[in-house]
Amino acid sequence: MGRTMTDDFERMWADLTPIGRSAASGGYFRQPFLGAETELRAWFVEQAVARGLDVEADGVGNVVAWWDPPVGVGSEAGTAVLTGSHLDSVLDGGAYDGPLGVVSALAAVDLLRSRGFVPGRRIGVSVFAEEEGSRFGLACLGSRLAAGALSWGDARELRDRSGVALPDALSAVGLAGESVLSLADVGTFVELHVEQGRDLVDRGAPVGIASGIWPHGRWRFDFAGEANHAGTTRMEDRADPMLTYAMTALAANKQARLAGARATFGRVEVTPNGTNAVPSRVVAWLDARCSSDEALAGLVEAVSRQGLDRAGRDGTSLEVTAESVSSSVVFDAGLAASLAADHEGGDWPVLPTQAGHDAGILSAAGIPSAMLFVRNPTGVSHSPAESAQMSDCLVGVSALADTLERLAQGGAR
Amino acid sequence: MGRTMTDDFERMWADLTPIGRSAASGGYFRQPFLGAETELRAWFVEQAVARGLDVEADGVGNVVAWWDPPVGVGSEAGTAVLTGSHLDSVLDGGAYDGPLGVVSALAAVDLLRSRGFVPGRRIGVSVFAEEEGSRFGLACLGSRLAAGALSWGDARELRDRSGVALPDALSAVGLAGESVLSLADVGTFVELHVEQGRDLVDRGAPVGIASGIWPHGRWRFDFAGEANHAGTTRMEDRADPMLTYAMTALAANKQARLAGARATFGRVEVTPNGTNAVPSRVVAWLDARCSSDEALAGLVEAVSRQGLDRAGRDGTSLEVTAESVSSSVVFDAGLAASLAADHEGGDWPVLPTQAGHDAGILSAAGIPSAMLFVRNPTGVSHSPAESAQMSDCLVGVSALADTLERLAQGGAR
Incomplete structure (x- = not known):
């Protein structure tokens, strides 16, 4: 042929x-x-x-x-x-x-x-x-x-x-x-x-x-706050979930570097996602991977804890849900x-x-x-x-x- | 009647x-x-x-x-x-x-x-x-x-x-x-x-x-990096624009508080916005308002500068475009x-x-x-x-x- x-x-x-x-x-x-x-x-x-x-x-x-x-x-x-x-x-x-x-x-x-x-x-x-x-x-x-x-x-x-x-x-x-x-x-x-x-x-x-x-998984981070006017609402009167998210994304990066692991927030959905409105809600997905199951659990725990701490200061809330975890x-x-x-x-x-x-x-x-x-x-x-x-x-x-x-x-x- | x-x-x-x-x-x-x-x-x-x-x-x-x-x-x-x-x-x-x-x-x-x-x-x-x-x-x-x-x-x-x-x-x-x-x-x-x-x-x-x-306006912040696999790419090999964005959003909040002004990132668009991919691009809109035209220009300048500094450290880039500014x-x-x-x-x-x-x-x-x-x-x-x-x-x-x-x-x- x-x-x-x-x-x-x-x-x-x-x-x-x-x-x-x-x-x-x-x-x-x-x-x-x-x-x-x-x-x-x-x-x-x-x-x-x-x-x-x-x-x-x-x-x-x-x-x-x-x-x-x-x-x-x-x-x-x-x-x-x-x-x-x-x-x-x-x-x-x-x-x-x-x-x-x-x-x-x-x-x-x-x-x-x-x-x-x-x-x-x-x-x-x-x-x-x-x-x-x-x-x-x-x-x-x-x-x-x-x-x-x-x-x-x-x-x-x-x-x-x-x-x-x-x-x-x-x-x-x-x-x-x-x-x-x-x-x-x-x-x-x-x-x-x-x-x-x-x-x-x-x-x-x-x-x-x-x-x-490596063990790896996806976790959904639900940050909830209060929608409001981006101009008239004083900074101190806000419950802005974007801030809680932003800090959590930076924390994930830092924790992964410290652990020699991987952590990524690559997907984000904002509600209502308007320029002149403080968001009511930010949903973001954490992709995390470590060399051991224990290290992975520890990493997600550390990121969640830092997010929750910040939520307390922002007047927002955070709920973390595992969507899939592979050992x-x-x-x-x-x-x-x-x-x-x-x-x-x-x-x-x-x-x-x-x-x-x-x-x-x-x-x-x-x-x-x-x-x-x-x-x-x-x-x-x-x-x-x-x-x-x-x-x-x-x-x-x-x-x-x-x-x-x-x-x-x-x-x- | x-x-x-x-x-x-x-x-x-x-x-x-x-x-x-x-x-x-x-x-x-x-x-x-x-x-x-x-x-x-x-x-x-x-x-x-x-x-x-x-x-x-x-x-x-x-x-x-x-x-x-x-x-x-x-x-x-x-x-x-x-x-x-x-x-x-x-x-x-x-x-x-x-x-x-x-x-x-x-x-x-x-x-x-x-x-x-x-x-x-x-x-x-x-x-x-x-x-x-x-x-x-x-x-x-x-x-x-x-x-x-x-x-x-x-x-x-x-x-x-x-x-x-x-x-x-x-x-x-x-x-x-x-x-x-x-x-x-x-x-x-x-x-x-x-x-x-x-x-x-x-x-x-x-x-x-x-x-x-108050003087106010909208600025588009274009953060560009390099898409990559969220699992296999070492943290130190990334150019992740989400990190640059996150830090800029926190900086905007802080600058507005310091200035008694308003600054909000309420709208974000991520490309490709997939859980297991480091984003190639994050576009976010800053809504900023101050009591004077000078203070507003100073606020946006300060936020942009902090974003650019961080972009330098993240290996990403940032372009800021005014979309509308009202005196x-x-x-x-x-x-x-x-x-x-x-x-x-x-x-x-x-x-x-x-x-x-x-x-x-x-x-x-x-x-x-x-x-x-x-x-x-x-x-x-x-x-x-x-x-x-x-x-x-x-x-x-x-x-x-x-x-x-x-x-x-x-x-x-």
């Missing part, structure tokens, strides 16, 4: 490049269950069908394309090898976070076939829905449902910023909700992802392996070590990450999981500046194919 | 109560050139027509209902007496700010007629458009255009938060733009308004008179004194206000102007909690009628 892995990967990458891209910023808006992300899911199904893979799709936007062993080759139940990532993005995000793992998985299947590999176990290429939590606020929504970490009964209550309930958002793009695909047959999960930092640049490696994921994840150490070993130029680095991933959800659900990271020259992620070099991407595909080959052979992994 | 001033006022007030009211907050959403505010303007025209007044409406939403002297009574050009206010509200505002002045003006006309008063000069009841600046960002848009303080050429470039240009917003509700009514015939302007503080409560007076308006207004002192004198229980207080009003625009344009304030028990304004007692409102109507009677007699005022 004359086609090479490079052709396959580059062609697919070119297919995706324009979808959901903002002409203004160059960033991507691929929120779940809307135009661009729905187009990407349709594209994925097309790609799977074109490869003769069996498509298993559920009612919440998760899709797996299965490559089954030939008829007559017995595939032991519970040993399937799953690989993939997600197709949604944060608001104004980068091209690589998510799609790189999906495209690399399809390209790895192509590469294995071009090598004449015949799987002894089922290989699935997966796309999990709403990984970023950019619309319904709960990161890894699709994989949480599939892994049984979230019930449909709880998920159906989720609403987006406009008040649209999840079941309505799903039905608007022809998804029925309720039914969720089962991961019962999955024995191993491998997710390839663009690196979201510069460790691989510093270490001179094109690819790295994840050791685990520490430690990936399968043997799997990580085998993925890291024996590469040209030495072993690849094994590193922790501070970012949540579907692989963390599956790992927490008891499925041995691993992650491959592809070097990101800018180190920037969740931004149009996110990037990866084509040559590194192809090393990633090749490493993923090698991994699948090893895991999906007839014998033990 | 048996109808009394109380009937007239209460009936009109009851007409307006449900229009644009939020069931959730009890506050009003009467943004210019949208449903509720358009309904209010139509209501006003109906009321004027029912009273046999001549309606003069322009292409930008300003309306004056004229009560002309009887045929044969020569009304000297340039001596008309105008009274009125506005019908738009801030987002989630109160019932009184604006409509109280319009309804009181109509009720004052009713009262004068019931007294058998025959005007020797034209009396106009006015409604000026977009007084709050809640949609197009420029307060007193309609009166600025009418007074010649703003050209249609500049106004047509204004856009609302959704990017809708003023001419398109106008044409969506059947207004043609361009044509603006003339105030050339106006010799005096009197605006009745709910008080936006508690001075009249403290002084035990139902009504007060304005001495002048100090001193109302006609003789007019104010005559309005304040000779009431039951002594003279009414004469007070400065920190709020901008159409009366300030007309005064700055050389039209002798005055303002009557009606006591507000909560002192709260730009909020659903804004209030006035019916008995105080009726004292206001009566005082306004007395004022119009004196000003619109055949002789000198």
